[in-house]
Amino acid sequence: GVAPWLQALGRLERLRERWVERLEAHRKAEIPGRGPVREALEGLFGVPGWWLDAGPWARVGEAVRELGRLRRPQELTLRVQAHRAERPAVLRELRDAGVPVSPTPRSPWGIRVAGRHNVLALPAVREGRVEVQDEGSQLVACLCDPKPGERVLDFCAGGGGKALALAAAMGGRGEVVAHDADRARLRDTRRRARRAGLGNIRVEASAEAVGRRAPYDLVLVDVPCSSSGTLRRNPDVAWRWNAEDLGRLTAVQAEILDRVAGWVRPGGFLVYVTCSLLVPENQAQIEAFLARHPEFAPAPLGDRTGHEPLLDLPGAEAGILRLPANLPRYTGDAFFLARLGRLGS
CATH class of the missing domain: 3.40.50.150 (Vaccinia Virus protein VP39)
Structure with missing residues (x-):
């Protein structure tokens, strides 16, 4: 039956809550070499301990912010081929095709695609005016x-x-x-x-x-x-x-x-x-x-x-x-x- 699975999920959620509480209480502390705070970082974000030692962070809160962001789903990003098209025109073309898009705020060539779409079937991609690229x-x-x-x-x-x-x-x-x-x-x-x-x-x-x-x-x-x-x-x-x-x-x-x-x-x-x-x-x-x-x-x-x-x-x-x-x-x-x-x- 499903009851054992639901019980296991409940235990996992309670463990996750304890990890979050532990990290919040120690967010200004340096990352320890061992102990419950380190175990919480490893368990919550699913990373090995040697990552914590080799990473660019010194304090618990710094590691939480960066590793937490890396655990969020990634949006699909396109790159306009600068020699063949201009981004505003491609944005209009994709919106007219019903694809929800917006310009990337960092890359001058990038376009974000919201949700799931078969972008490989789009004429802009098939014709080589746009590439999929992070x-x-x-x-x-x-x-x-x-x-x-x-x-x-x-x-x-x-x-x-x-x-x-x-x-x-x-x-x-x-x-x-x-x-x-x-x-x-x-x-x-x-x-x-x-x-x-x-x-x-x-x-x-x-x-x-x-x-x-x-x-x-x-x-x-x-x-x-x-x-x-x-x-x-x-x-x-x-x-x-x-x-x-x-x-x-x-x-x-x-x-x-x-x-x-x-x-x-x-x-x-x-x-x-x-x-x-x-x-x-x-x-x-x-x-x-x-x-x-x-x-x-x-x-x-x-x-x-x-x-x-x-x-x-x-x-x-x-x-x-x-x-x-x-x-x-x-x-x-x-x-x-x-x-x-x-x-x-």
Whole structure:
């Protein structure tokens, strides 16, 4: 019968209420190494203890605000292809089709879709004028600030979403080289570039060939990471890795940074990105890189759109920022971005 299930749900709800009361009573306290407050954080938000140790928070209330936001459902977000359409016109088109939409307050290209809709069937998507893309990924491309005619490398391109956004922001002029260690994912990049009408994307499966084409004006590395900032759309990510895996991931990230550093032309930029909350993958990784590579220094974030989407974030003026999930008016993934300029000219 259902009675045992209802009883179990009742016990779970009472346990949840105790966790909430415990955290509220200790919200100004530092996160303890063990005990009932720590157990409440782990239990309420479904995260392992090592996340609490590696996260950017010092106090219980800070962790509650950010982890709580990451447990909320995520809204579907679209990106208008800047070289083919303008956002106001696409908004009108989608509203006329009965889709409830609104402009994203952070990304200059984004559109939020309320509720559930088969957006892949919309003409704007089928014709390549609009792509499905998280607002955080859109902001990464925006803050890379690529210029028409430049040579750009997206070294960890995955399915090509950010490479497409970079190429569109360049107005289809110049060249974006897209590379990923997983060659199967690059096939999707080719298909999406054709649909978007972007002829300035070159897909290159060989890392050696990518290096031979250096130097580049801009190198983007959206490195493999714990993906802890994507918790709202990947609830299992909290248990996909352990503390030992984090050590292996940070080693891979450092290796990628060292590899591409020499491919940036003097006066060019290296942009490092993770969709992670965790300090070892973010601030600590960049501090170690700058110690190894004195030819690089943090550079102010670029943004030719005039949208100025992140000026209210600490670190934006210095080129190193963490986009927290609890940022007002923001519904995308949490991520970290560092824009580093190579000294010289």
